[in-house]
Amino acid sequence: ETGVTQSPTHLIKTRGQQVTLRCSSQSGHNTVSWYQQALGQGPQFIFQYYREEENGRGNFPPRFSGLQFPNYSSELNVNALELDDSALYLCASSLAGQGPSGYGYTFGSGTRLTVV
Amino acid sequence: AQSVTQLGSHVSVSEGALVLLRCNYSSSVPPYLFWYVQYPNQGLQLLLKYTSAATLVKGINGFEAEFKKSETSFHLTKPSAHMSDAAEYFCAVTTNSGYSTLTFGKGTMLLVSP
Numbered sequence: 001e002t003g004v005t006q007s008p009t010h011l012i013k014t015r016g017q018q019v020t021l022r023c024s025s026q027s028g029h030n031t032v033s034w035y036q037q038a039l040g041q042g043p044q045f046i047f048q049y050y051r052e053e054e055n056g057r058g059n060f061p062p063r064f065s066g067l068q069f070p071n072y073s074s075e076l077n078v079n080a081l082e083l084d085d086s087a088l089y090l091c092a093s094s095l096a097g098q099g100p101s102g103y104g105y106t107f108g109s110g111t112r113l114t115v116v
Numbered sequence: 117a118q119s120v121t122q123l124g125s126h127v128s129v130s131e132g133a134l135v136l137l138r139c140n141y142s143s144s145v146p147p148y149l150f151w152y153v154q155y156p157n158q159g160l161q162l163l164l165k166y167t168s169a170a171t172l173v174k175g176i177n178g179f180e181a182e183f184k185k186s187e188t189s190f191h192l193t194k195p196s197a198h199m200s201d202a203a204e205y206f207c208a209v210t211t212n213s214g215y216s217t218l219t220f221g222k223g224t225m226l227l228v229s230p
Binding site: 004033035040041042043044045048056058090105107108109110112 | 125152157158159160161162206208217218219220221222223
């Protein structure tokens with residue numbers, strides 16, 4: 001059974017650029033959630049994808065967008081990067097209908113994004 | 117709406133001493149509560165979770181937490197700290213919904229000295 005894998009592990013971007021982060025969900029999981037963890041803070045929910053559609057969103061602007069693919073993997077896209085977007089981005093996969101309280105809500109190791 | 121408050125951004129203990137990390141929650145519906153641990157440059161690992169069964173929950177690595185509804189608390193304890201316990205700990209809450217997501221506290225960094 002494979003876990004949740006995220007790529008890349010680190011990257012550096014310039015303010016104003018666009019970035020794409022990737023997440024491969026755990027085998028058998030069909031729902032992916034993305035979180036942003038700024039330095040010294042707890043993770044904050046960005047959005048969740050199920051059946052290739054966004055089905056929940058936190059307090060993040062539209063320049064944060066995502067995709068989910070038929071194999072349940074997911075992308076997080078951020079346009080017009082700002083310095084405050086520097087953070088660790090975590091994805092979590094799960095089975096639809098179970099949520100975090102169900103069995104196997106699993107986090108990846110994250111992508112560290114630095115915006116300069 | 118739900119939220120969690122973790123008291124103390126840093127907690128220092130000596131190896132072998134009791135670990136107590138505090139978490140209070142706010143929720144308009146019966147909550148599900150979690151403790152996660154994060155080691156440097158890593159993701160989140162689930163320590164334990166409360167899902168309305170037993171109020172005393174035992175987790176991995178010798179940690180346990182007690183759900184106290186009257187105090188709206190879910191404090192994390194370990195009888196004897198080990199050097200390897202040094203990490204950041206996050207308390208989180210969610211509602212009983214299949215599509216719910218986690219709301220995290222700001223975290224508590226546990227420092228363990230020899």
